[in-house]
Amino acid sequence: MLDLTWPWFLILLPLPFFIYFLPKTKPKGDAIWWSNTELLVHHQDMKSVAHHSYLTPLLLALAWVLLVFAIARPFWLGEPTRVAPSGRDLLIALDLSGSMQIKDMELNSQIANRLEAAKSVLADFIQERRGDRVGIIVFGSKAYLQAPLSFDTATINQLVQEAQIGFAGEQTAIGDAIGLGIKMLEDKPSDKKVLILMTDGANTAGRVQPKQAAAFAASQGVKTYTIGVGADSMEVQGFFGPKTVNPSSDLDEALLQDIADQTGGQYFRARSTEDLRNIYSLLDTLEPTPSQEVWQRPKTSFFHWLGLASILLFGLALLSSGQISWRLRRSL
Incomplete structure (x- = not known):
């Protein structure tokens, strides 16, 4: 139209x-004289x-x-065409420290390390977040923004799959990751700030203490969900033969629980790839994407x-x- x-x-x-069509000025003379033909x-x-x-x-x-x-x-x-309504601003902080290469997970009936399992589950989770702006933070010894908040979930997914262990260092800066998440979620409506932090260790690096970062996140309305990744036991080959060890002995569950409690989120424990899938399915329920249709x-x-x-x-x-x-x- x-x-x-x-x-x-x-x-x-x-x-x-x-x-x-305004009146024209009349000439003074009526005759024109020609000097020759x-x-x-x-x-x-x-x-x-x-x-x-x-x-x-x-x-x-x-x-x-x-x-x-x-x-x-x-x-x-x-x-009129239907468009995805605007939903949450959701940041995912992914641990890329050296311990994420421990192979205590199973993926497609094959032994896989923690990062491979996390990537597989995140791929499905991010794909379903249509209507939300999703961003990725990776952290190790330092925290970096891997992908800014965007509705382009396909590109976000690609950047997640490209992340590799050691990109951000070998240690774990949980406080810095939360601090960077708060910075990226500034000036957003308080009911739409969500940070999902996934790690397999304790805070061993960084300039910001995790509890201080959590307190500031709570004051800024950044709801933080924490996920502790790693199996409780695995069999390894020792000098005197195979033995069973706890590969998650370094996981600071008390800290992750405290961060979630301070910010109004929840703490989840993922001992397997299936646990991770169930956790992210639950997060879809706790933080649903908007369902109201929007037309333009x-x-x-x-x-x-x-x-x-x-x-x-x-x-x-x-x-x-x-x-x-x-x-x-x-x-x-």
């Missing part, structure tokens, strides 16, 4: 025609040129019409096309006027 933003500008359309012949040539001069007013009139319509801002209103009608503006056409016609009118003037000078 074609519509105008400022239709009242169309009252300017007849303005040049009113000016054109050659000038009369030239006068006939001038009348022929004047016949072609109607092109200039026509071009000017068309240029004026297009200019007025351009100022009125015409646009085409398309058919796309607008296509014609302002620039009409404005350009008007300028071109004005230019042609000037060229036409200049050509006629040159022919007049040549005939005289």
Whole structure:
């Protein structure tokens, strides 16, 4: 459907025609004297040129019409289309420290390390967050923004899959990861700030203490869910044969529980890939994406096309006027 933003500008359309038909000034004399007959012949040539001069007013009139319509801002209103509604701003902080390479998880019936299991589960989780802006923080000895908040979940997923152990250092800076998450969620509505922190260790690096970061997150309304990753036992080959060890002995569950409690989130324990899947399914329930349908009608503006056409016609009118003037000078 074609519509105008400022239709009242169309009252300017007849303005040049009113000016054109204003009373003209009458010449003082009624007779024209010719000194010889050659000038009369030239006068006939001038009348022929004047016949072609109607092109200039026509071009000017068309240029004026297009200019007025351009100022009125015409646009085409398309058919209604459904768009994903705006949901939460959700940051995922992923631990890339050296301990994430421990192979105490199972993925597709194969032994896998913790990061591989986390990537697999995150791929499905992020794909389902349509309507939310998702971002990724990776942390080790330091915390880095891997992907800013974006509705482009496909690109976010790709960046998650590209993350590798050791990218951010071998240690674990939990406090710095929370601090960076708070910074990235500044100026967002308080009921839409969500941080999911996934780690397999204790805070061993960084400038910010995790409890201080959690207190600040609580004051900023950043709800933080924490996930402790790692099996309780695994069999390893020792000097005297296989033995069972606890690969998650370094996991600081008390700290992760305290961070979740301070910020209004929850702490989850993931001892297997299946636990991770269940946790992220639960997070989908706790932090659902918006379900209300949102419709919009796309607008296509014609302002620039009409404005350009008007300028071109004005230019042609000037060229036409200049050509006629040159022919007049040549005939005289």
